[in-house]
Amino acid sequence: MIFLSMLRLMVHDGFSLTDATPYRHLVSGLQYLSLTCPDISFTVKKLSQFMHSPSKTHCQALKRLLHYLKCTISFGPHLCRHPSHHLYAFFDADWAGDRDDRKSKTGYVVYLGGNLIS
Known part of the structure; x- marks a missing residue:
């Protein structure tokens, strides 16, 4: 998986962000998305560990996750009409x-x- 580098993220990774509000909003919104996209649940959980003091490294990891979501937006189960409701x-x-x-x-x-x- 492309998010294996998430394992190496640490609390004191790089310079702290001056305003952590956008990071917090994005990660908290992704927590709800991970319910329907279970492939990102580990990454979102890892990123949410740094909500109190995110750094630029954490922000770069968040941007990579957003890029992954943009590229895989058409993936997933496709629902079709079926005569059976079993x-x-x-x-x-x-x-x-x-x-x-x-x-x-x-x-x-x-x-x-x-x-x-x-």
Whole structure:
């Protein structure tokens, strides 16, 4: 993923912004967007850790996230009209499938008609 550099952001990264209000407004707005775009949830969470004192480095990371969103605005699930209104759900798990720590992985999908909803 393109946001792997988010792992290296620190509290005292570069010069502090003179006015942090625009940074705070953008990051708080992105928290709501991460509900419908789960691919940005980690990045938004990481950026929100610096709301009290954002730096120029944090602002650059926020700009990269906004650029990513601009380029992927047409991506996502496409809803289509379907004659069926049946609800289908599928679930899978591998119980203790990881050989190192014996953690389980689970996943699910839910369809309404032919549209993926969760």
